[in-house]
Amino acid sequence: MLTLGRVLQNLGPTFLTVRAGELRPARQVTGVVFHDAVDPLPAAEGQIVLAPGLGDATGTVALLRAVGERDGCAVVVREPVDVTPELADAAGETGVLLLSLVRGASWLQVADLLRPTAGADNALGRHLAGEADAHLDLFEVANSLSDLLGAPITIEDLSSRILAFSADQDEADDARKASVLGQQVPRQYNDELVGRGAFRRLYGSDRPIFIDSIGPGVRPRVAMRIRAGSEVLGSIWAVLDALPGERQQQAMIEAANIAAIVMLRSRVAADASLRIRTAIVTGLLEGGTAAREAAAQLGERITGGCVIAAGLHADDAATGAALSADLDRVSRALSMLLRSEVPAAVVAAVGDTIYAVVPGRDGVEPDVEHLRRLAVAFVRRQGSGDELAVAVGPVVTDATQLDRSRREADLTLRVLRAGTGGPHRQVACARDVQVQCLLMQLSDLMAGQDVKLSGPLDRLREYDLRHDATLEPTLRAWLDSFGDVAMAAAALHVHKNTLRYRLARIVEIAGVDLSDPEARFALMLQFRLAT
Numbered sequence: 001m002l003t004l005g006r007v008l009q010n011l012g013p014t015f016l017t018v019r020a021g022e023l024r025p026a027r028q029v030t031g032v033v034f035h036d037a038v039d040p041l042p043a044a045e046g047q048i049v050l051a052p053g054l055g056d057a058t059g060t061v062a063l064l065r066a067v068g069e070r071d072g073c074a075v076v077v078r079e080p081v082d083v084t085p086e087l088a089d090a091a092g093e094t095g096v097l098l099l100s101l102v103r104g105a106s107w108l109q110v111a112d113l114l115r116p117t118a119g120a121d122n123a124l125g126r127h128l129a130g131e132a133d134a135h136l137d138l139f140e141v142a143n144s145l146s147d148l149l150g151a152p153i154t155i156e157d158l159s160s161r162i163l164a165f166s167a168d169q170d171e172a173d174d175a176r177k178a179s180v181l182g183q184q185v186p187r188q189y190n191d192e193l194v195g196r197g198a199f200r201r202l203y204g205s206d207r208p209i210f211i212d213s214i215g216p217g218v219r220p221r222v223a224m225r226i227r228a229g230s231e232v233l234g235s236i237w238a239v240l241d242a243l244p245g246e247r248q249q250q251a252m253i254e255a256a257n258i259a260a261i262v263m264l265r266s267r268v269a270a271d272a273s274l275r276i277r278t279a280i281v282t283g284l285l286e287g288g289t290a291a292r293e294a295a296a297q298l299g300e301r302i303t304g305g306c307v308i309a310a311g312l313h314a315d316d317a318a319t320g321a322a323l324s325a326d327l328d329r330v331s332r333a334l335s336m337l338l339r340s341e342v343p344a345a346v347v348a349a350v351g352d353t354i355y356a357v358v359p360g361r362d363g364v365e366p367d368v369e370h371l372r373r374l375a376v377a378f379v380r381r382q383g384s385g386d387e388l389a390v391a392v393g394p395v396v397t398d399a400t401q402l403d404r405s406r407r408e409a410d411l412t413l414r415v416l417r418a419g420t421g422g423p424h425r426q427v428a429c430a431r432d433v434q435v436q437c438l439l440m441q442l443s444d445l446m447a448g449q450d451v452k453l454s455g456p457l458d459r460l461r462e463y464d465l466r467h468d469a470t471l472e473p474t475l476r477a478w479l480d481s482f483g484d485v486a487m488a489a490a491a492l493h494v495h496k497n498t499l500r501y502r503l504a505r506i507v508e509i510a511g512v513d514l515s516d517p518e519a520r521f522a523l524m525l526q527f528r529l530a531t
Contacts, residue, residue, distance in 0.1 A: 002029040004073060004097065007048070007114060009143070009167055015105050015181075019081045020098040021091030027073050032114040034107075034340060035063060035075075045071040048114055052107050057082055060098070061090045068094025076101050076110070105181050111340050137262045138164035142236075145255045149238050149248055152176060155226070155259055157234040160185035163263075172239045175218045189214065198223075203232050208252045210243040224252040228260040274348070281348035284357045287403025295359070295399045298346065305359035306366050307393040307402060308375065309409035310334060311352060313417060330354055330388065337378055342366070353413065357402065365395045368429055375427045389416035392429045411437045443529050456510035457526050463509050471509065474502045479524050483514075 005025025008016065030046030037053065049067050054060055054077050064087070067075055074097040081100045091098045101110060142153040146166035153166040154176065162183045169180050179185045192214045193199060201209050208224040219239050226234045236256055243249070276297075283294030285307065295302040312326055331354045335347040338356055347356045358366045375390040382388055393409030396402060408430040415436045416428055430437065445451075460472045474492060478499070481487035489499040503514065513519050 002114075003027060004029060007074075009139075011110070011114075015102055015110060016076065016099045017079075017102070018097065019100050020083050020088045021074075021094075021096060023097060024095075029073060029114070031343075032111050034111070047072045048074045048076060050076045050101075050107055050111060052078065054078075057084045057087050061086050064090040064094050064096050064098065068096045072096060074099055079103055102181065108336055108340060138259060138266075139166075141255055141259050141262065142166040145236065145238070145251060148251045149240065149244060151222075151238040151240045154179065154237045155234065156185065156237060157263075158232065160190050163234065173217060173219045175215075176239055189218070202235055206253075208243065208249050210240075222252070224256045226256045226259045226263065228264055233260055233263045277346060278348040278350065281346055281355055281357055282350060284346070284399065284402050285350070285355060285406045287406075288400050291399045291402050298344070298359075301361055302344075302359040302399045303361060304365060304395060304397040304399060305357060305402060305405070306368060306371070306395045307405040307409045308334075308356040308358065308371065308390065309393070309406070309413045310354040310356075310375075310388065310390045311413050311417060313387050313389065327352065327354060330382065333382065334378060337374065341374060353410070355406070355409075359399070360395065360397075365397070368392055368395055372427060372429050379426050388426060389413055390427045391416060392427075394430050408437070411440060415440060439525075439528050446529065455526070456512040456523065459510050460506065471502060471506050474499065475506050475510075475523065476527055478503060478514075479520060479527070483520075 003025060004023060004027045007029060008018070008023065008025075028046050029048055030044065032048045032050060033044075035049050035051040035054065037059075047070075049063070049072055051060075051063060054063060060075070060077060060081075061084075063075055068090075076099045079100045079102055081098070083098075087098070090096075101107070138155050142155055142164045143166045146153045146168055152169050152172040154162055155164045157163055160179075162180055162185070165180050169177060172180075175186070175189050179189075193211070196211075196214065198209075198211050202211075202223050203225050205225065208222050211221045211223060213220050220241055222238045222240045222243055224236045225232055226236060236252060236259060238244075238252070244252075280294045280297055283290040283297075285291075310330060312330070327349045331347055331349045334354060334356060335345075338345040338347060338358070342358050344361060345356055345358045347354065349355075358371060360366055371392050375392060379388050379390055391409045391412035393405035393407075393412070396405050412428055412430045412433055415433045416425060418440075457472065460475065463469060464472050470492075474488075477491045478485070478488040481491065485496050485499055485503075489496045492499065506512070507514060512523070
């Protein structure tokens, strides 16, 4: 059970500070939601409300009262906070704790850390709960070791990503604070440690090592590797000005042993969670009975929903491990985004495609346009140029029909990957590119039945091959220009009279009437199917 006391122990004062109201440590936290000034407040009993866009005392007072009416437990706003008498009174009267989030911290990261999963009553939830409990255990290890050493502690993985930290980071230097806020040791500090051979010494030692200051304003560190058998899993870092005594060194060694167990348990839980999540998503995508059974595993009253498909434009170099790493990165980011907006959504990579199933519940179906806007913002934040494409399938009214939403999302994703959905288009709903999807389906049908294009185009191609001519591209340029001779001639870089001569030859050789709209449509369709 996650409580306000645990939240403040793990995240404050590095992330959160109490600004108004009475802290009740035993108050249970049931969830976390984002406040939107436009949409109705979704807060419920025991929930923490994150308010990224709230910046004035009047709005904060109104939000505190609204959350209090729904028996929410806390409101988080960005620093700085002007605690007016009205604001303090509102917090006191409603019993809602007002917390401030330090500048530079990510709202999504804080939302993920605040999200309780213990007590979940379904298969996926239980495995996620095991993963979350293991993660919180690392915070307990960090806090206990901090008490013994009298120093701020971080626990990091092999990539210098911060897995847990003690609650006394306000006593650390700026380098440590930047690491905790970013959940990653900044590159300039990490590169300096690598250059000095600090990691080589650390991973080769079975005892804590002392690392002198690596620059102005950066205090020395004492570090201890975390190892399980022959595998190094990460390290523990303490901000200390000297190597501590034997007793404290032994405490670091024991803490590293405990951290290794917790990290291995977390890895097992994460692997199990991934397997179950992938199985559930796969079942939902199949539709029919499999989807109904998968929906039951989620423990939700799912009434339909829609499927989102995301994929990367992988070149020949981005295969194997590199492609898997990219898919994993995008899958995690998409899962974090959707969990903050649609907690019931499930995400998993299946093959080279990332699928998200956004379920409808109790007759309330997903808003496709809202999901499309989320996808556009997601692609923009990923900063992957034209590499990432996201397709939003249509809403279906029953979980057994999710396979139809998946098929249309897959087809839409193919259109985006092929670049036929429009220049630089990376996100689309199925309805946005319906014609392109129909053309692709027709092309698939022709390929499946080994149908070859024949008729006027075939005769033009044969003539061009025999005489080294350019009648086929001339016809296409003319059709694409809606019969505008000047525009087509400019596109081909030829004189208008030359274009007119070629058109006359096309009519003669292909035996086609270019004044007939049905003939022009047939030619344009053949050109599209031939690409």
